[in-house]
Amino acid sequence: MHTSWLTAKSYGQLSNQVQGAFIAPLPAFDIVRVSGADNRKYLQSQTTCDIDQLDDSQFLRGAHCDAKGKTWSVFHLLQQADELLVIAFRDELNASVIQWRKFGVFSKVSFSAGNDDYAVLGIGGDEAHTLVTQLGFKLPGGNGRLSRHNNGMVLQLAEQHYMLVLPKIDAIALLDKAYPLAAPTLWLKQHILHGLCYLEQPLIGEFVPQMLNLQAVSAISFTKGCYLGQETVARMKYLGRNxxxxxxxxxxxxxxxxxxxxxxxxxxxxxxxxxxxxxxxxxxxxxxxxxxxxxxxxxxxxxxxxxxxxxxxxxxxxxxxxx
Missing domain, CATH: 2.40.30.160 (Elongation Factor Tu (Ef-tu); domain 3)
Structure with missing residues (x-):
């Protein structure tokens, strides 16, 4: 997978000096499309989030672990027609897809790159919600909720902190319009200050989800059925071993x-x-x-x-x- 919708010239025009609300392209974040009759059932057995709770008006934050409960990826998951879209930083998404494909051969599920069709951007800063409405979206209405408009989706990750998923052609066109555009680092600063993180290559498979505070941001369900790594995750919670x-x-x-x-x-x-x-x-x-x-x-x-x-x-x- 490789995100190529943002050119070097466009990237070089972005700034960290934007004041107030901004839109920041996130070229290091990729999307994987999960299709097939067993897509929900299969990911339910592979991830910490309860996919039975997923519907058109909300997204799920979750993690994918190995059998020892160490985290391969932290992701955002949403429904798009009959497919599931998984959004994550490229390093961790690549790592998880390799594992999902390996263990999914006996299920009716397939994984394909979504970055040919979609691009990921961030919206943040003071009064970020004003940019959401200027783009034609209704406000999602709270953390964990999403809003849809013209095949695009905006996910509310935290207060005044959003992730925007657009058809790639619309994302490219957006960069030529009169919106306040910022470098990805400005969005990442806000992501960090909200206590949110993603995994880069050196840290994949190093931490159990609770070490990344995923239980505090509704990314772990302790009531769903079995999933890969559940024993370790549950032990950390109920035996206080973290x-x-x-x-x-x-x-x-x-x-x-x-x-x-x-x-x-x-x-x-x-x-x-x-x-x-x-x-x-x-x-x-x-x-x-x-x-x-x-x-x-x-x-x-x-x-x-x-x-x-x-x-x-x-x-x-x-x-x-x-x-």
Whole structure:
């Protein structure tokens, strides 16, 4: 799969300096179309979300795990006619599709790239809902809801934070209109501040879903039937064995750490590795990141990025309670 609808010239015209509401193309996010008579039944057995709850007015956030409960992907799933559309960052989506195809040979299900037909964009910033209505959509009406218009869909991920799925030809045309267009990093900053994440290649298969706070953002059903990795996920909840969580941090630095970079905590005169960066974005020397750390970390703990300059990291509050 490869997203090629955004040209290098178009990408180079995008800015991080947009004030207020904006639309940001997300060329690193792909779509897979899941078709066949068993598409819902099959994904129900493969994912943490309850696909029986899916309908035309809402989408599901979910995860795909291996048999040991380690997360291959974090995705958004929606219904489109008789197909299911899975939206995720390209690295993790590729990883999951390989596994789904491998185990789907005995089911009436098929997987095909959706990026020939669709493009993914983000809408964010203050008063982002005004852009949703300017594009002709009704407001979804809450987190987890979606709205449809002219074969396009807008998903409300969080307050003033949306994902826009358009036919590719419409997405290309949108970039030539008088809308405030921003670089993907501006949308990602908001994604991080909402406590949301995706998995890049180094971290695929490293964390159980609760370490990514997926139970706190309605991405895990504990009442559905069996699915791959369920035993581990359930044990983490009911036996209280999860000792890690995803936390939001910020720093003043020029650095932009890659996924998997280490975070250290000070213990007396020593620094010890305590976590890893999941996603990070640096805008004008202001770094925001989301990282997996011990779940009892506090703002009083001294944290730093393990790097040549080792900038100090400030812990920010999560926008939701952990459970």
């Amino acid at each position: 000792k890690r969580a995803a936390w939001i941090l910020q720093a003043q630095t020029e650095e932009a750490p890659a996924a998997g970079c280490d975070i250290e905590q000070q213990f007396n005169d020593n620094w010890r590795r305590v976590g890893q960066v999941i996603n990070a974005v640096n805008i004008n020397n202001q770094l925001w990141l989301i990282a997996v750390l011990p779940n009892d970390i506090t703002p009083a703990d001294s944290l730093r990025l393990k790097s040549d300059s080792a900038p100090a990291l400030q812990l920010l509050p999560l926008p939701y309670p952990l459970s």
